[in-house]
Amino acid sequence: MANVIESISLKGFRKAHLRQLSSYIRARDREEWYYGPLDQFEKRHADLLELADRLDKIADDPDTRLPK
Numbered sequence: 001m002a003n004v005i006e007s008i009s010l011k012g013f014r015k016a017h018l019r020q021l022s023s024y025i026r027a028r029d030r031e032e033w034y035y036g037p038l039d040q041f042e043k044r045h046a047d048l049l050e051l052a053d054r055l056d057k058i059a060d061d062p063d064t065r066l067p068k
Contacts, residue, residue, distance in 0.1 A: 011067045017057040022052040022059070 010017075025048045026036070034041040058064050 009067075013066055013068065015027040016065065018055040018059040022055040025049060 025045075028045060034045075
């Protein structure tokens with residue numbers, strides 16, 4: 001049976017966690033590594049860069065409150 005994930009809990013995470021995850025995603029561009037077929041990797045990485053942008057926007061918003 002497949003696991004279907006519609007959301008991921010951020011309970012217990014802080015904005016620093018979001019910034020750190022975003023930094024990990026962006027590190028690939030500075031270090032220029034990849035694995036597997038390059039075209040597929042680049043597509044996934046583009047998706048992850050969009051996620052990093054969303055994470056940064058959340059972390060930088062002074063009105064954002066994450067669940068404890």
